[in-house]
Amino acid sequence: MSRWVIAVDRDLCQGHGVCENEATGIFTVSKSGELTIVEESPPDARRPDVEQAVKYCPTHALKIVDLTDSP
Helix, strand or coil, rough: CCEEEEECCCCCCCCCCCHHCCCCEEEEECCCEEEECCCCCCCCCHHHHHEEEEEEHCCCCEEEEEECCCC
């Protein structure tokens, strides 16, 4: 099992909601455009959905951060 988290650059995010459509249940966007990451570290099975959300974010505000274990 890999370890990864979702990161958002709040300065870039404009609340378009593309991420919410690509990865339902992982992201929510309020009517005022405020993004909430519901699951910052979702299960690996959801990674393809999150990758799509990252890819299609119009402002490139999202990224996946792969975590490694420290010795």
